Amino acid sequence: MERKSNIWQCIQCGTCTASCESGRWTALKTRSIIRKVVLGDLSVLKDPDIWLCTTCYQCYERCPRDVRPTDVIMELRNYATKLGNISPNHRAVVGYLKNFGHAVPINDEIRKRRVELGLDELPPTAFKFKQEGDDKDLKNFEEHMFDLPPVKEEKKEEEDA
Numbered sequence: 001m002e003r004k005s006n007i008w009q010c011i012q013c014g015t016c017t018a019s020c021e022s023g024r025w026t027a028l029k030t031r032s033i034i035r036k037v038v039l040g041d042l043s044v045l046k047d048p049d050i051w052l053c054t055t056c057y058q059c060y061e062r063c064p065r066d067v068r069p070t071d072v073i074m075e076l077r078n079y080a081t082k083l084g085n086i087s088p089n090h091r092a093v094v095g096y097l098k099n100f101g102h103a104v105p106i107n108d109e110i111r112k113r114r115v116e117l118g119l120d121e122l123p124p125t126a127f128k129f130k131q132e133g134d135d136k137d138l139k140n141f142e143e144h145m146f147d148l149p150p151v152k153e154e155k156k157e158e159e160d161a
Helices: 015-019 021-025 030-039 042-046 058-062 069-082 088-100 108-116 126-132 136-145 152-160
Strands: none
Touching: 015 030, 015 058, 030 042, 030 069, 042 069, 058 069
């Protein structure tokens, strides 16, 4: 892992885990993830808990040693993704971005409701730009994201076929 963090200064105080809103409702234990990285435990790259972080930066702001846990988790996600260990839900979001230009697809019912509320049918996102032909940002995104390796479950299904 590239040293963008002061991870080696972690004293396992638990401030990150205690600060974690996601950890209150899920299995995410930030301190455990940081510990695995410090120990060189590569199983952390397959740990589904790294996908539970909401990137609220509470741990980042409160860490007394400036370890930057959120950045560590984001780096882990990047490495995990390159290995094909990406959460199926996150993979779905990438698919939505590719197909619709937005992380949340907008269907006819939502379009109708937006008009009823006095809003434009489409929000000012890549949806609109894509329709207007100004999708250069989306194409730039495509170059980097849509060649992801298949998710591990997809690889297994391909091997079984």
